[in-house]
Amino acid sequence: MNIPFQANTRRRIGRAVRMPKKRVNRSAWGTFSLFALLTLFGAFMILPLVYAINNAFKPLDEIFIFPPTLFVRNPTLNNFVDLFNLLGNSWVPFSRYIFNTVFITGAGIIGHVIFASAAAYPLAKHHFPGKKVLFTIVVLSLMFTPAVTAMPNYMIMSWLGLIDTYWAVIVPAFAYSLGLYLMKQFMEQIPDVLLEAAKIDGASEYRIFWTIVMPNVKPAWLTLIILLFQILWGSDGNGFIYSEQLKSLHFAAGQVVAGGIARSGAAAAVALILMSVPITLFVFSQSRIIETMATSGMKD
Amino acid sequence: MQSWWSLKWHEIRANKHSYFLMAPYMILFAVFTVLPVLVSIVLSFTYFNMLEFPKFIGWQNYTRLFLEDDVFLIALKNTLLFAVITGPISYIACFVFAWIINELSPKLRAVMTLVFYAPSISGNVYFIWLMIFSGDRYGIMNGLLLRFGFILEPILWLKTEGYIMPIIILVQLWLSLGTGFLAFIAGLQTVDGTLYEAGAVDGIKNRWQELWYITLPSMRPQLMFGAVIQITTAFAVADVSIALAGFPSVNYAAETIVTHLIDFGTTRFEMGYASAIATVLFLIMVATNLLVQKLLRKVGE
Numbered sequence: 001m002n003i004p005f006q007a008n009t010r011r012r013i014g015r016a017v018r019m020p021k022k023r024v025n026r027s028a029w030g031t032f033s034l035f036a037l038l039t040l041f042g043a044f045m046i047l048p049l050v051y052a053i054n055n056a057f058k059p060l061d062e063i064f065i066f067p068p069t070l071f072v073r074n075p076t077l078n079n080f081v082d083l084f085n086l087l088g089n090s091w092v093p094f095s096r097y098i099f100n101t102v103f104i105t106g107a108g109i110i111g112h113v114i115f116a117s118a119a120a121y122p123l124a125k126h127h128f129p130g131k132k133v134l135f136t137i138v139v140l141s142l143m144f145t146p147a148v149t150a151m152p153n154y155m156i157m158s159w160l161g162l163i164d165t166y167w168a169v170i171v172p173a174f175a176y177s178l179g180l181y182l183m184k185q186f187m188e189q190i191p192d193v194l195l196e197a198a199k200i201d202g203a204s205e206y207r208i209f210w211t212i213v214m215p216n217v218k219p220a221w222l223t224l225i226i227l228l229f230q231i232l233w234g235s236d237g238n239g240f241i242y243s244e245q246l247k248s249l250h251f252a253a254g255q256v257v258a259g260g261i262a263r264s265g266a267a268a269a270v271a272l273i274l275m276s277v278p279i280t281l282f283v284f285s286q287s288r289i290i291e292t293m294a295t296s297g298m299k300d
Numbered sequence: 301m302q303s304w305w306s307l308k309w310h311e312i313r314a315n316k317h318s319y320f321l322m323a324p325y326m327i328l329f330a331v332f333t334v335l336p337v338l339v340s341i342v343l344s345f346t347y348f349n350m351l352e353f354p355k356f357i358g359w360q361n362y363t364r365l366f367l368e369d370d371v372f373l374i375a376l377k378n379t380l381l382f383a384v385i386t387g388p389i390s391y392i393a394c395f396v397f398a399w400i401i402n403e404l405s406p407k408l409r410a411v412m413t414l415v416f417y418a419p420s421i422s423g424n425v426y427f428i429w430l431m432i433f434s435g436d437r438y439g440i441m442n443g444l445l446l447r448f449g450f451i452l453e454p455i456l457w458l459k460t461e462g463y464i465m466p467i468i469i470l471v472q473l474w475l476s477l478g479t480g481f482l483a484f485i486a487g488l489q490t491v492d493g494t495l496y497e498a499g500a501v502d503g504i505k506n507r508w509q510e511l512w513y514i515t516l517p518s519m520r521p522q523l524m525f526g527a528v529i530q531i532t533t534a535f536a537v538a539d540v541s542i543a544l545a546g547f548p549s550v551n552y553a554a555e556t557i558v559t560h561l562i563d564f565g566t567t568r569f570e571m572g573y574a575s576a577i578a579t580v581l582f583l584i585m586v587a588t589n590l591l592v593q594k595l596l597r598k599v600g601e
Contacts, residue, residue, distance in 0.1 A: 026507055038400045038412065041393070045474065046415050051440060052428040068443035119325035122318035129311050131318075134326065141333050142528050143589035145536035147558040148582045149336035151565040151574055152343070155350075156331060175328035178479070205317035226421070227479065234424030239566060250424060254543075257427045264431065264438075275422035279414070282421050286410055293479075293486035297521020298528070298593075 049275065055268035056080075063264050079265035086259075086266055087252060092244045094252070101249040104166055105232040108173035113224050116180040117187075117217065121209050123180075124187035125195060135184070139298070141177040150239070157240060168240035173232060179224040185295045186220040187213060219288035226285055229278055249274065337582065343575035350569050361576035372577070374552050375560040378465070379535060379581075382556065383588075385469055387534035390476035394526060397477065398484035399511065413485055420478035427543050429471050433457040464545045464553040471540050476533060480526035487522030491515055524596045528589055535585050538562065557581045 050070065055063060057075040087094035122128065123135055146153075153172065154163070162168045190213060198208045236251040253270040256263050282289070312319070344361055346354035365372050401412045432440050435456040442454040457463045491514070499514045516523070538558035541547075545554035548563070557577060565574035 030507060034400050034403075038397065041397065042412065042415050045419055045477070048428055048432060048474065049418055049422065049425075051432065052425065055431060064438050066437050066443060067447040068438055068440045070440070115325040115328070119322040122315075122321050126315060126318040128315035128318045129308050134322070137334065138329070139528075140586065141329075143532055144337075144582050144585040145532055145558070147536055147538060147561060148340065148578045148585075149333060151561070151571060151578060152336035152339035153332060154565075155339070156335065171328065172332040175325055175332055177329065177333065180325060180329075205321065209321060230421055253425075253427070257430065267427070268431065271425045271428050275418075275425045278421045279418055282417065283414060286413060289482060290413075290486045290489065293483045293522075294490045296483045296525050297487065297519075298524040299521055 052268055052271045052275075055265070056272040058265065058268075060265055063268075079269040083256065083266040083269045086256065086263070092247070096245055097247065097249045097252040100166070100246055101233060101235075104169050104235065104248065105229060107166070108170045108232045109225050109228045111170065111174040112176055112179055112228050113221050115174045116176070116183050116224060117214060117221075118209060120180055120183035120187050121213050123184045125190070125192070125213075138177050138180055142181060154240065163240055164242050164246065166241075166246060169232065169235055169237060173228060176228060176231070178227060182223055182227075182292060182296055183217065183220050185297070186217055186223075186292050189295060190216055219291040222285040222288040223292035226278070226282060226289060229281060233278055234274070340575045340578045340582070343572050344579045346572045346575075348570075348572040348575075350571055354572065357572070361573050362580075364573070365576055365580065371552055371555060372557075372560055375555040375557050378553075378555055379537065379557045379584075381465070382469065382472065382537045383531070383534040386472045386476060386537075387531055390473055390534065391480070391527060391530040393473070394477055394481040394530065395484050395523075398481055398488055399515070401485060402488040413482075416477045417481060419474050420476070420481075424539065426471055426475060426540050429467070429474075429544060430458075433467055433544070435459060458544055458546070459550050461551055461553040464549060468537065468541055468544060468554055471544065472534075472537055475540070476530065478529065478533070480529040483522045483526050483529075484519070487519040488515065491518045520596065524593055527592050527596055531589050531592060532585060535581065535588070557584075 047070070054070060054072040056079055057072045057077070059074055059076045059078055062069070062073060084094055087097070123131060157163050157168050162171065194212060194216075195208055198212055203211070234250050236248055236254060237246070241247060249270075253267070253274055256270050257267045259267070343354060345356060345358060347357050347360075348354035397412075397416055401409050401416070404412060434442070435454060435458065437443060437446060437454050439454070439457075441457065442451070445451045446454065455463070457467060495514050495518060496510060499510060504510050504513060536558055537556045541549065541554040541556055541559055542562075547559060549555060549559075558581065561574055561577045561581065564570045564577060
């Protein structure tokens with residue numbers, strides 16, 4: 001049942017992507033300067049990451065060489081060995097930090113995708129009292145940062161007994177507002193006829209949501225996944241988690257970096273571990289994310 | 301005669317499934333986003349130390365904030381400076397690079413999108429800038445400058461007041477091509493191609509005119525969305541400041557409203573006062589956003 005809709009979006013976006021063969025005058029000078037700009041700033045974006053990746057493979061004597069080099073000459077895995085030893089000797093094993101981060105990220109993402117989609121569907125497709133107010137509040141919440149709410153959140157969490165548990169990070173992530181916003185905008189383009197047909201067949205709203213709407217918004221799932229991944233993977237517990245054995249990989253990374261000069265190699269190694277996962281994820285989901293973002297616009 | 305309320309009640313009853321579907325999300329959203337904002341506003345008028353019951357003290361927190369707290373004024377100045385510089389620059393950069401990238405072939409486009417988006421997605425690894433701006437000879441920045449003879453001694457980049465702000469701005473910009481950038485790339489791909497053809501017929505001469513008269517107006521919804529994202533990030537500088545400049549930073553050179561909030565909320569436990577800081581930040585962010593939305597609505601009208 002979802003095939004006609006998906007084919008439809010693809011075609012719409014596919015057509016728009018194909019630019020008309022002959023565009024208006026493009027001066028060679030203009031093209032050259034724009035690409036020079038792109039190259040220059042592309043280098044600014046990517047070189048720090050390239051430097052960190054190379055540092056992760058540099059033997060210690062190469063990290064402390066003068067003048068410093070960007071690229072590694074004699075690659076080695078010593079830094080990773082150091083990192084594992086370093087964290088393996090602490091009383092919380094390194095694998096525990098990885099587990100914590102993976103668990104928080106995984107649970108947060110699953111809950112968020114389901115809850116945000118369930119809330120987005122009525123907001124996108126139903127008409128009911130209070131709809132406009134609710135959505136306006138969600139949009140307003142995009143306009144300030146979590147820092148504003150961090151302190152009262154702490155009190156609320158301690159009333160709920162969530163402090164120093166994984167849930168202190170996971171549960172608020174369920175109700176992250178950017179995800180709901182993007183999901184709702186994407187769902188708006190599902191053709192109404194599809195939903196009406198199901199209603200005539202006697203399907204309940206819950207059934208329609210689960211069997212028709214959800215399969216049709218897969219690109220938006222991926223987008224929500226990657227956005228939340230970014231937040232949760234890099235989370236250090238937001239000050240809600242104290243127990244060492246519950247802390248995240250990003251927190252452990254901070255500890256390694258705080259070790260100063262002697263830990264430079266291990267710090268680069270942990271940076272590489274931290275960045276490789278989300279980047280890989282993005283490489284594989286890029287086109288779906290762009291597809292979702294096409295509907296992200298704010299209408300008057 | 302049926303009253304307005306009973307009509308509404310009827311409507312609500314008829315749509316109960318919609319409310320049930322939204323309930324889990326909306327309850328959590330209310331508890332973790334709406335309620336905290338309200339709590340924060342109420343507490344900002346009290347003295348509250350987490351131990352005793354909050355005591356109402358009127359506007360005292362606010363007068364103290366603006367009249368007595370010199371560090372808050374530094375924080376406010378720094379935050380506004382960050383916002384005024386990184387906000388517009390990052391917004392324009394998001395658009396310009398999305399626009400150039402959109403002209404590339406699909407494969408190259410995917411690669412360049414990744415290149416520009418990679419820093420903001422890499423799981424908060426901004427601490428790698430510590431290696432670049434490290435204060436010894438082995439940091440790459442000092443190394444290069446020493447090598448080519450611009451300086452004779454390594455500079456303590458992150459411990460020198462004059463360098464801290466520019467470095468944080470640089471790193472914030474590096475991190476700023478995020479969700480807004482992706483929205484612009486997507487928006488550019490959905491601009492109706494026939495508009496360009498029509499434009500060419502109507503006498504559009506070069507790419508700059510095309511950009512101004514066709515591309516920008518057709519992307520207004522994405523431009524508005526991107527603005528919200530960029531403005532909100534621009535006012536929220538804190539993590540990068542703490543990671544690079546330390547907390548507190550040398551002579552409060554990198555103090556922002558958010559770090560000031562963290563200071564009073566988590567170190568000094570002056571919750572009433574911290575709530576006043578949070579409320580000020582909230583008002584600044586929302587007001588700026590609403591203002592910019594109003595301005596952007598005029599683009600291409």
